[in-house]
Amino acid sequence: MSSTSHALLRVSDLSVRFGGIVALDGISFDVRRGEICGVIGPNGAGKTTLFNCLSRLYTPAAGTITFDGADLLAKPQHAIAAAGIGRTFQNVALFPAMTVRENVMVGRHCRTGTGYLANAFRLSAVRREEAEVRQCTDRLLTLLNLDDMAETPVKYLSFGTRKRVEMARALVAEPKLLLLDEPAAGLNHEEVDALRQLIVDVRDLFQVTVLLVEHHLNLVMRVSDQVVAMNFGRKIADGPPAQVQADPEVVRAYLGTETA
Numbered sequence: 373m374s375s376t377s378h379a380l381l382r383v384s385d386l387s388v389r390f391g392g393i394v395a396l397d398g399i400s401f402d403v404r405r406g407e408i409c410g411v412i413g414p415n416g417a418g419k420t421t422l423f424n425c426l427s428r429l430y431t432p433a434a435g436t437i438t439f440d441g442a443d444l445l446a447k448p449q450h451a452i453a454a455a456g457i458g459r460t461f462q463n464v465a466l467f468p469a470m471t472v473r474e475n476v477m478v479g480r481h482c483r484t485g486t487g488y489l490a491n492a493f494r495l496s497a498v499r500r501e502e503a504e505v506r507q508c509t510d511r512l513l514t515l516l517n518l519d520d521m522a523e524t525p526v527k528y529l530s531f532g533t534r535k536r537v538e539m540a541r542a543l544v545a546e547p548k549l550l551l552l553d554e555p556a557a558g559l560n561h562e563e564v565d566a567l568r569q570l571i572v573d574v575r576d577l578f579q580v581t582v583l584l585v586e587h588h589l590n591l592v593m594r595v596s597d598q599v600v601a602m603n604f605g606r607k608i609a610d611g612p613p614a615q616v617q618a619d620p621e622v623v624r625a626y627l628g629t630e631t632a
């Protein structure tokens with residue numbers, strides 16, 4: 373089998389324009405199953421635009437995205453989680469007054485099937501489903517060391533711990549691909565170190581493929597199997613971290629740019 377046949381995600385010739393600005397200019401890359409892929413690039417390179425295409429917030433002007441053998445662009449945004457893509461947000465998007473367990477349970481919503489009427493009458497199928505959601509959630513809280521704070525409202529937790537809760541909420545839906553949007557933003561040095569370990573543990577435990585868009589070069593280089601470097605909407609390098617870091621075009625793109 374060729375290496376490309378292992379691709380869970382294939383981005384081909386993707387282009388996005390905002391008026392006269394070309395935010396993505398024919399970008400292509402594959403992400404292989406079970407791997408951690410980091411996307412880097414200086415400010416304005418197009419990382420967020422790419423991320424927004426993958427989570428179906430934007431529809432590109434041209435190009436295709438194939439996820440798990442199917443056309444991702446044919447799916448509406450609300451069908452993404454059920455299709456097997458989970459995501460976290462740059463500015464943690466949890467319900468602050470709800471407990472850790474409640475926040476994580478919300479993430480299972482896309483895997484539940486009972487409808488409005490069944491819920492209104494609390495039929496036995498609903499009770500069975502609730503028990504199953506609770507079981508999945510508790511298993512995940514244990515795996516991510518969140519047991520002790522299951523009943524704590526999220527607003528009392530540190531930013532680093534909230535990121536862990538967000539990761540748990542994405543994972544409870546059993547995604548095949550986890551999209552992490554600048555997970556290191558706002559974290560201190562020790563928290564970034566813990567995050568690096570968490571990303572590796574999550575990949576190993578859940579056998580999930582990870583794509584992270586990140587400014588923190590040190591984290592990306594240490595955690596990724598593959599790094600895609602972008603500049604001005606184009607891919608300038610793609611390969612193992614050491615190779616991408618040493619690439620003359622990547623060095624040029626970052627020259628004079630703060631690299632965390």
Ligand SMILES: Nc1ncnc2c1ncn2[C@@H]1O[C@H](COP(=O)(O)OP(=O)(O)OP(=O)(O)O)[C@@H](O)[C@H]1O
Pocket residue numbers: 390393394395413414415416417418419420421422
């Ligand atoms: N909604 C928008 N309307 C107009 N232009 C946009 C929009 N979003 C992004 N752009 C432009 O598209 C280009 C790519 O931006 P994008 O935010 O994707 O880059 P980035 O790599 O994520 O940058 P940063 O690291 O600063 O977040 C930039 O020139 C940006 O100004």
